[in-house]
Amino acid sequence: MTPSAERVATEVELWLDEPRNGPLVVGVCGAQGSGKSTLAAALKAHFEAGHRRVAILSLDDLYLTRQERTQLARQVHPLFATRGVPGTHDVALGIDLIDRMRAEEAVTLPRFDKARDDRSSMGSTVPAGCDLLLFEGWCVGARPQSPAQLAAPLNALEREEDAQAIWRGHVNAALAGPYADMFARIDRLVLLAAPDFKVVRDWRGQQEQDLRERIGRGEAEGSRVMDDAALDRFVQFYERLTRHALREMPARADLVLHLDAGRRLVQR
Structure with a gap:
């Protein structure tokens, strides 16, 4: 495992020894490209090797269907056609899944097909009696901002396409309401802290380059690669909450991993 995964695994071992009913729910928050999915997969392999039953729930797999987001865009604000921010997830589904796992029921986790930009019919079944649930996502555990923080637009996307703060206001209200209810089910919160927001654009660009190479090898049929302009606009959807x-979040997370631009763990 990487030093980051080893650090988290050490803490999770201690957390698993604490008394509770149902699985330990560990939230893993981190900006786009910070390595959340890679970390979760490494932890799953590590604990399963020790005969623990582990499941991974990605916030991305809880996205509303394309039809539902299209309706949201018509009714609330056009920016909700783009998946990503709070308000574009099926929070009720997330809460139901976590609660059923806490009740030691078997569940089928959803899958979202990003190439099709829609919910997939394929999912994975998690048997009853899970020991550890890793709930990972770019805004997992995030809290809403104050009205004063929302007032001024943060970037070109907000200035030009959300001048009245309707979109970001709705995002914030979702965080204060149903998302807070879902995140309250997290037992321990881990933050992968990027050195700054600029590096997030670079990390997301690396993901697009990886996708471009996979398409070239025929491994990502139906996927589309964003050009620089599209990518610059896309990351602005995530900038405010990131x-x-x-x-x-560092002041209240149970574990903070400070990363450098190469996603390496920085000792503090």
Whole structure:
């Protein structure tokens, strides 16, 4: 395992020894490209090797269907056609899944097909009696901002396409309401802290380059690669909450992993 995975595994071992009913729910928050999925997969392999039953729930797999987001875009704000921010997930489904796993029921976890930009019919079954649930996502555990923080637009996307703050206001209200209810089910919170927001654009660009190479090898049929302009616009959807989490979450997360631009663990 990487030093980051080893650090988290050490803490999770201790957390698993604490008394509770149902699985230990560990939230893993981190900006786009920070390595959340890779970390979760490494932890799953590690604990399963020790005969623990482990499941991974990705916030990305809880996205609303394309039809539901299209309706949201018509009724609330056009920016909700793009998946990503709070308000574009099926929170009720997430809460139901976590609660049923806590009740030691078998569940089928959803899958979202990003190439089709829609919910997939394929899912994975988690048997009853799970020991550890890793709930990972870019805004897992995030808290809402104050009205004063919402007032001024943060980037070109907000200035030009959300001048009245309707979109970001709805995002914030979702965080204060149903998302807070879902995140309250997290037992322990881990933050993968990027050194700054600029590196997030670079990390997301690396993901697009990886996708471009996979398409070239015929491994990602139906996927589309964003050009620089599209990528610059896309990361602006995530900028506000990413910056907010980097400011306020370290003080309350159970474990903070400070990363450098190469996603390497920085000792502090």
